[in-house]
Amino acid sequence: MSLPLFYEKTLRQSSDLIQLNEDVSKHIIQVLRMKTGALLELTDGQGTVAMVEIIDDHRKKCIVKKQFSQFFYPRPYPVAIAISPVKNTGRFEWFLEKATEIGVSEIIPLMCTRTERQQFKYERFNHILISAMLQSGQSYLPMLREPMPFESIVTASDFSTKLIAHCNEDNTKVSIKSINANTLVMIGPEGDFTEEEISLSFSNGFTPVSLGTNRLRTETAGVVAATMLCLT
Numbered sequence: 001m002s003l004p005l006f007y008e009k010t011l012r013q014s015s016d017l018i019q020l021n022e023d024v025s026k027h028i029i030q031v032l033r034m035k036t037g038a039l040l041e042l043t044d045g046q047g048t049v050a051m052v053e054i055i056d057d058h059r060k061k062c063i064v065k066k067q068f069s070q071f072f073y074p075r076p077y078p079v080a081i082a083i084s085p086v087k088n089t090g091r092f093e094w095f096l097e098k099a100t101e102i103g104v105s106e107i108i109p110l111m112c113t114r115t116e117r118q119q120f121k122y123e124r125f126n127h128i129l130i131s132a133m134l135q136s137g138q139s140y141l142p143m144l145r146e147p148m149p150f151e152s153i154v155t156a157s158d159f160s161t162k163l164i165a166h167c168n169e170d171n172t173k174v175s176i177k178s179i180n181a182n183t184l185v186m187i188g189p190e191g192d193f194t195e196e197e198i199s200l201s202f203s204n205g206f207t208p209v210s211l212g213t214n215r216l217r218t219e220t221a222g223v224v225a226a227t228m229l230c231l232t
Contacts, residue, residue: 003051004032004040005137007130011044016066018042018052025062028054040064045133045141047072072139078182079229080106082153083222084189087116093128095219100132100142102223103230109147114191120147150197154204159184163209164201165221167192173210176228183229185209187222 006024008014020028028034036057042064043049050069054062081104086092099107107129109120126144133141161181166188176185186193186201193201202208211224 002137004028004034005049005134006040006042007045007134007141008042009044011042011050011069012046012048014066017055018064018066020062020064022060025058025060028062029057029059039067043133043139045130045139047074047139049139074105074140075103075230077180077229078105079226080104080108080159080184081187081222081226082108082110082148082184083187084110084112084115084218085118085120085147086190086218087118089118089121091217091219093125095222096125096128096144097132098223099226100129100138101136102226103138103140104142104226105140106143106145108145108153110150110153110186110188111147112150112189112197113194114189116189122146150193151200153184153186154197154201154206157184157204162201162204162206164188164193164198164206165209165211165225166198167215168198170208173208176209176211176225177232179229185225185229187218187225190218 008018034054036054038054039051041049041051048069048071051067052064053067055065056063081099096107129142129144159182161179161183163183163185165185211221216224
């Protein structure tokens with residue numbers, strides 16, 4: 001049976017004794033009812049996982065001691081998704097959760113001409129990523145960027161493979177299933193990219209890509225792209 005897994009950002013820099021923050025301490029001691037001597041695992045979200053033992057089961061400042069740690073290498077082909085936030089925050093949060101579970105390495109909120117502007121709750125969104133990482137038993141936390149303008153991403157991207165998923169009929173679209181490379185894929189807002197945005201992406205080396213024959217919601221398209229790039 002696997003041990004409970006928790007996030008500790010400073011794991012790699014910490015000494016053998018680690019004092020956990022109050023939220024994590026409460027969950028371990030009050031919710032899971034773990035006691036001194038119990039074992040659990042910590043990850044820093046950057047590939048390091050450590051087995052630790054509780055040596056002080058204080059409910060607000062639990063202290064654990066490292067038993068051993070190991071490093072897991074990241075996936076060979078990192079996948080970044082630049083996706084337009086949607087008006088319904090719950091649907092965008094659903095995408096963040098599922099993309100993390102699938103194994104996306106980077107998420108970039110993409111501000112397009114037709115993007116519905118809203119407050120970007122970075123701390124809440126990052127917490128969703130952490131929870132999804134732990135729930136799915138992974139040791140890598142996706143990098144969540146601050147919102148970026150479409151033009152900045154298109155002109156500054158240094159990914160080896162750059163894709164754009166737009167809704168226009170286009171005979172040059174390639175299948176996303178055939179790609180094994182360091183990849184960035186852009187997913188537009190519910191009104192799709194403008195013709196100007198599509199043209200700008202083409203002139204900066206982006207390739208149009210197909211996600212199937214159905215018209216998908218923004219967050220669904222993001223999950224489909226993540227699945228095709230990470231799990232096939």
